[in-house]
Amino acid sequence: MSTMLDIQNISFINQKVDRYRLFGQHFTSEDVFNEFILPEIKDKLYNYKFVDLFGGEGNLILPILKNIPEDKRIEYFRKHIFLFDIQSEIVEKAIKKAEDYGIPKEIASENIKCLDTLKNYPEYLLNDDLPVYHITNPPYLYIGYIKKHKETQKYLQYFQGDNKGYQDLYQIALINDLNHKIQKMIYVIPANFIFSSSGANKIRDMFFKVYKINKAIIFEKKIFENTGINVGIFFFERKDKISIHDVVFEGLKISDTNIKKRTYILTPKNHYRAGNEFEDFVEKHRAKNPLSVKFYLTHDEVQSNKGNKSIVVVDANDFSKTRYAKKEIKVNEQLYNKIKSNILYVRTIDTGSLDKRAGLYIIQEDFQADGIIVSKPYRTHPIQIFLNPILPIHMQYLLKDYFNLILEYLREITDSEFMTTYKYSDSIYTRKYLGLSQVKKIIETFPWSILNQRMENVFYKLVKEKDINKVLKILKENL
Known part of the structure; x- marks a missing residue:
């Protein structure tokens, strides 16, 4: 035809x-x-x-x-x-x-x-x-x-x-x-x-x-x-x-x-x-020691870890007009440290604009909060991610940029076909949904364990420059 x-x-x-x-x-x-x-x-x-x-x-x-x-x-x-x-x-x-x-x-x-x-x-x-x-x-x-x-x-x-x-x-x-x-x-x-x-x-x-x-x-x-x-x-x-x-x-x-x-x-x-x-x-680029990833800060977890440490969260189940409701909660020191040490969230759905496609983002930058709480988990909400082992904050920024670079590369070579079409709008591209299992698999390719000081500087520079070919070369060399 x-x-x-x-x-x-x-x-x-x-x-x-x-x-x-x-x-x-x-x-x-x-x-x-x-x-x-x-x-x-x-x-x-x-x-x-x-x-x-x-x-x-x-x-x-x-x-x-x-x-x-x-x-x-x-x-x-x-x-x-x-x-x-x-x-x-x-x-x-x-x-x-x-x-x-x-x-x-x-x-x-x-x-x-x-x-x-x-x-x-x-x-x-x-x-x-x-x-x-x-x-x-x-x-x-x-x-x-x-x-x-x-x-x-x-x-x-x-x-x-x-x-x-x-x-x-x-x-x-x-x-x-x-x-x-x-x-x-x-x-x-x-x-x-x-x-x-x-x-x-x-x-x-x-x-x-x-x-x-x-x-x-x-x-x-x-x-x-x-x-x-x-x-x-x-x-x-x-x-x-x-x-x-x-x-x-x-x-x-x-x-x-x-x-x-x-x-x-x-x-x-x-x-x-x-x-x-x-x-x-x-499958080919999975790291030797992949990060473990868990999703959601749940209301039940907060209730089970009450304490006197104050922390600010947004409620993913409480959205009004243009923003999520923000609240202060009190938790014990263990949960406080867990929330504060994991600064990333995943946006699973394209917004329709080029600067907010599906990917990893910083909670504090987008919501001026420390965490994202949910009472009823929905895959289409912003979802806080929890890493094990916990990465230093600067390394989480690197993970964010790396993740988004790899995601855009995969979208380019597949025409985003591994993602589910979400909804049509007047946006300049077809909005897609990124599954949580896919988020996990991309994070598992992040070569965190081989990034010593020298290697981290090289890797950081390549990711910032969006030099996908050299990034992929490093991944292949360290399989």
Whole structure:
């Protein structure tokens, strides 16, 4: 596929927030079909049944009829087009759209049906020689969200039995197709299907034993009105036999400013996660005596270590307007020394500005406090880090600069693909989330134990000058 795709005129149907929250659906514009899907299937229109099990108003398969002569459309529709949706009012809209293509209502109603296909797979579609080609934009709703909201808890039923452990509704759709041995699928789903860590490990481990990706289109731009979720169009094909091998494919990344072509290599060792250059780097450069890292100063720890030593902290669970609440607490000498001796915190999320990307920062400089306390830990809050052994203060400054240099280097060589896309905004780059396990692994590459006075001065100078090549050379020489 050409990297010169014209994406300037793609428009997307606005979404209602309540529909997303209740059903997890995003109705894909017909323009996506015309721009990205039709070129893939236009020479195969008579070779398959084209099915959308989560069809919405039919934008992903009904436009096929434009490519069929009008006097042949009814016959073609009966044999080749099948559409389902869980919502009866949406099914009626899809039937009306089929009528606009010249399909009589009574015939359209035979192949466009109201059905909960996550629960009841229409197996009758598999009963003849014409194979199914599943083209769909399934519901995507994270199980964590489903559990927290009463109106969505009914969807927990989909995660029972053999589906236990999957993390999103779209993953149930994928595994249903796998179990029914569908040969070809085109899915519009969250791009974090290949980029996230624990949230998609199980589905990737299961799915990529059986399927390969022929190509993918990743949108690093906001294309849905009500959500910052970035999506990809994935072109799947079933393998000839089950195998545990690398999944290699070409992908296009489309942002507001450019289109990039990349070759992706998903390895079984890393649960088929994209951006495995990160894992290769931290594994290869892990220090001989790595620092031990712990996260969070918890309210429980403070309560267990009360004393008469005063210290100023900010409360990560108490944010109002533009700042975190600041408070003075009294602790014993042991906890006082622990807090005062660990001056760094991790910002796990890009702010959108160049000077406050994800990375390590100094608590005192940003909050005018000594520590960051939490009653309920959240990965997206500023998080104080505690090192063992405790480093001298000047060495912690060096660690901060080193960490941020290495992080930016890894972001550059991977296009930040080892990080999870967080949220879209008007910022000049796509905001990303850095996992705490990734923070730990980068810190573990810091060669603190070899930095004697002479070596420390050399290393400090190279880090300050951001001479990444010479920094990497020192790391390699001291493995």
